[in-house]
Amino acid sequence: MRPPLSYHSNMRHRMIPRRLLFPADFQLPPRTSSSAKHSKTEPQTAYDAWLESRQMPGQPGVFLVPGAPRPLTWANVRLALFITQTCTTEFLAVLWRLNPLRTTLMMSLNIVRSLFPAFRGYSQALIVDELQTLIASESFTWSRLLYLVSTEVFRRVVEGCLDAFAASNETVVLGSARFYIEYKQMEQRVRLDVPTMADPTVRSLLQESDLFARSFTGGGFGMLSPLEFIHVFSLMTEICSHLFLIASLTRGMSHIGILLLSVFSTLLPVFLSWFTCSRDQAESPTSTKEARAADRQERLRNLAYSDAHRPEIALFGLGDWILKSWSSARKFVLASEQPLYARNMSVLDQFNLNELLSAVQNIPLLLVFQSSTTSLGSLTVYRSSIRSVVYAFGNLVTTIKMGFQGVFLMSAFTASTKLRPKLNPRHEDTVHYTPVPGGVDICAKNLSYTYPGCNEPALKNVNFTLEAGEMLAIVGYNGSGKSTLAKLLLRIVDYDKGSLLVNGVDIRRYNPAEYHSHLSAIFQGFSKFSSTVKENIGVGNVEKIGYKPAIETAVRLAEAENLVKSLPNGLKTMLETPGHEAISYPGMLSPEDTRHRHGLSGGEWQRIALARAFMRANEPGVDFLLFDEPTSALDAHAQNQIFDTLEKISRTPSGDRLKTIIFITHRLSTARRADKVAMMENGTITEFGTHEELIKKNGAYASLYRALDPAVE
Numbered sequence: 001m002r003p004p005l006s007y008h009s010n011m012r013h014r015m016i017p018r019r020l021l022f023p024a025d026f027q028l029p030p031r032t033s034s035s036a037k038h039s040k041t042e043p044q045t046a047y048d049a050w051l052e053s054r055q056m057p058g059q060p061g062v063f064l065v066p067g068a069p070r071p072l073t074w075a076n077v078r079l080a081l082f083i084t085q086t087c088t089t090e091f092l093a094v095l096w097r098l099n100p101l102r103t104t105l106m107m108s109l110n111i112v113r114s115l116f117p118a119f120r121g122y123s124q125a126l127i128v129d130e131l132q133t134l135i136a137s138e139s140f141t142w143s144r145l146l147y148l149v150s151t152e153v154f155r156r157v158v159e160g161c162l163d164a165f166a167a168s169n170e171t172v173v174l175g176s177a178r179f180y181i182e183y184k185q186m187e188q189r190v191r192l193d194v195p196t197m198a199d200p201t202v203r204s205l206l207q208e209s210d211l212f213a214r215s216f217t218g219g220g221f222g223m224l225s226p227l228e229f230i231h232v233f234s235l236m237t238e239i240c241s242h243l244f245l246i247a248s249l250t251r252g253m254s255h256i257g258i259l260l261l262s263v264f265s266t267l268l269p270v271f272l273s274w275f276t277c278s279r280d281q282a283e284s285p286t287s288t289k290e291a292r293a294a295d296r297q298e299r300l301r302n303l304a305y306s307d308a309h310r311p312e313i314a315l316f317g318l319g320d321w322i323l324k325s326w327s328s329a330r331k332f333v334l335a336s337e338q339p340l341y342a343r344n345m346s347v348l349d350q351f352n353l354n355e356l357l358s359a360v361q362n363i364p365l366l367l368v369f370q371s372s373t374t375s376l377g378s379l380t381v382y383r384s385s386i387r388s389v390v391y392a393f394g395n396l397v398t399t400i401k402m403g404f405q406g407v408f409l410m411s412a413f414t415a416s417t418k419l420r421p422k423l424n425p426r427h428e429d430t431v432h433y434t435p436v437p438g439g440v441d442i443c444a445k446n447l448s449y450t451y452p453g454c455n456e457p458a459l460k461n462v463n464f465t466l467e468a469g470e471m472l473a474i475v476g477y478n479g480s481g482k483s484t485l486a487k488l489l490l491r492i493v494d495y496d497k498g499s500l501l502v503n504g505v506d507i508r509r510y511n512p513a514e515y516h517s518h519l520s521a522i523f524q525g526f527s528k529f530s531s532t533v534k535e536n537i538g539v540g541n542v543e544k545i546g547y548k549p550a551i552e553t554a555v556r557l558a559e560a561e562n563l564v565k566s567l568p569n570g571l572k573t574m575l576e577t578p579g580h581e582a583i584s585y586p587g588m589l590s591p592e593d594t595r596h597r598h599g600l601s602g603g604e605w606q607r608i609a610l611a612r613a614f615m616r617a618n619e620p621g622v623d624f625l626l627f628d629e630p631t632s633a634l635d636a637h638a639q640n641q642i643f644d645t646l647e648k649i650s651r652t653p654s655g656d657r658l659k660t661i662i663f664i665t666h667r668l669s670t671a672r673r674a675d676k677v678a679m680m681e682n683g684t685i686t687e688f689g690t691h692e693e694l695i696k697k698n699g700a701y702a703s704l705y706r707a708l709d710p711a712v713e
């Protein structure tokens with residue numbers, strides 16, 4: 001058995017297996033999907049089945065765009081059955097557990113309600129029969145008729161009450177189901193990391209999972225929901241109850257004649273529409289081109305609607321271009337929809353065969369009635385039951401077809417809940433983060449990283465070592481890889497080659513969430529939340545978001561006190577963000593809501609971002625600060641104050657370093673404040689040392705520095 005990993009660094013090396021003794025050699029196994037192994041045989045998981053169902057028929061390696069209906073092929077039927085077996089029961093069990101009593105009640109009431117039509121028909125037949133007998137025997141009385149009608153009214157009132165109760169119960173059940181699905185959706189989004197979300201297959205999976213969740217919105221389970229199975233069940237009960245009624249009323253050949261003619265007249269249009277739908281479906285797999293056009297049309301529409309983009313649209317004169325591009329995308333989408341319209345407008349659809357056959361059907365019915373002893377009531381119920389069976393059967397076919405598509409969306413939902421964030425190490429490889437006195441020590445050897453879908457690495461053979469508590473400035477030209485290196489150090493993405501040790505352990509062996517709790521950072525393109533100043537700052541340490549003194553300290557450290565004081569509502573001021581999307585969705589926010597938002601300048605936003613980072617940077621457990629261009633928009637005075645603050649919070653009162661600091665900067669005047677400077681060019685560190693050493697070296701750093709201050713020799 002594998003010995004457990006110790007959390008103490010001195011024990012760790014003794015206890016971990018031989019293979020892991022040299023973390024530099026440690027390689028995570030490639031996370032190949034099980035589908036790769038089994039795609040051509042039987043699917044093993046919901047994910048495998050989902051992936052296989054997306055294969056474009058006859059085009060290996062080509063996949064349907066997310067949301068495209070699956071063609072009705074034997075292979076897909078087999079996959080749908082597999083998904084139903086593996087996920088439906090599990091999924092329904094989860095939903096049932098949310099509200100066991102109400103869900104059971106909903107199912108029972110659905111079945112009871114499905115018996116109503118047959119009862120209704122039977123009761124109406126009884127009234128007609130009674131009336132027929134009364135008239136025939138010439139003993140008609142108004143009181144008797146009133147009694148019959150009030151019995152029917154009473155039956156309908158009871159039916160109505162039950163319907164109302166069932167509907168309100170269903171609303172509660174659906175509400176909790178919808179909440180559960182939406183919660184799971186949100187959970188997936190916040191749980192998944194950058195590399196996982198960069199995977200195009202994962203993105204498609206999540207899109208289909210979203211479609212599944214959307215089928216729960218609105219009043220019912222939605223047209224695509226596999227929970228249509230309840231509907232299927234009640235339709236089957238309805239059909240059975242009608243069949244029972246028909247069987248009890250069928251006597252002799254004349255009835256069989258009516259039966260056959262009624263079945264034929266009602267089934268034919270159903271089959272015709274089914275046939276038309278199957279043709280639609282065979283041609284419906286949305287092509288990538290159509291999907292792209294639909295996407296482009298929506299993006300351009302949003303661009304035209306968005307107030308946030310209006311100044312640039314005006315400045316660059318984009319109006320005509322937007323209209324032209326939208327028109328061509330829209331025309332393409334409309335053209336691809338046209339065959340469908342054309343079919344729907346076909347002569348066949350215009351010709352109401354059903355009505356014609358119903359009229360023809362009345363002829364034998366009349367003949368039978370003339371020549372038989374059958375009562376008018378039983379004949380009425382007989383015919384209406386046949387119609388109901390056929391109608392319910394048509395509904396059943398439609399529901400099953402919808403359910404067939406819904407099953408694949410459900411497999412996407414189920415599979416997405418099981419997605420594992422790519423950055424999370426396997427349990428047996430995980431090492432708990434152990435703080436080292438004075439900050440983190442970092443050792444990068446031949447570090448390389450290529451962005452997904454790119455051919456050229458953004459980082460190649462990066463080497464450097466940083467002792468605990470040192471301050472490093474990373475400088476270099478645009479696009480030289482500084483922010484990419486920051487992403488690796490922050491474990492937003494994982495490196496491809498080489499090794500990166502933090503406190504002597506391969507960074508990939510730390511759980512990202514645990515690692516992140518020991519550091520604070522500012523990203524170059526930091527987030528600007530459409531919320532209050534307080535929340536924009538407080539998110540830096542959510543545990544203290546409601547603790548005013550902590551927010552005020554962060555504001556002070558970021559030299560943002562005057563800024564907050566100048567705002568109309570201080571910390572409670574709502575901030576306006578670029579690309580504030582609420583404007584794109586009319587009706588979501590009233591003009592009053594948007595009017596109170598306060599805009600900030602670039603430098604002011606940077607102070608908010610600094611305060612956010614200081615919310616956490618000031619905490620005792622945080623021993624690594626990585627700031628990407630923290631003062632790029634600040635004036636020289638403010639910049640110096642921020643670096644003084646950094647110095648202050650990263651040292652003990654006696655002057656010993658507590659935290660390791662890395663900052664990226666284009667302002668070389670700030671770089672000289674660091675213990676070490678790393679000069680980056682073309683994705684690698686070309687010079688590394690103290691400011692004085694690099695100036696003396698007279699290389700790229702020195703020439704950059706001289707460009708800033710020609711007085712330097």
Ligand SMILES: Nc1ncnc2c1ncn2[C@@H]1O[C@H](COP(=O)(O)OP(=O)(O)OP(=O)(O)O)[C@@H](O)[C@H]1O
Pocket residue numbers: 451452454458476477478479480481482483484485524
């Ligand atoms: N998400 C991405 N996908 C693909 N390539 C990217 C991505 N982000 C950055 N790159 C590429 O990686 C290289 C390094 O980019 P990086 O942002 O690290 O540079 P930088 O040194 O921080 O630049 P700057 O000084 O302009 O901020 C660039 O060539 C860039 O085009």
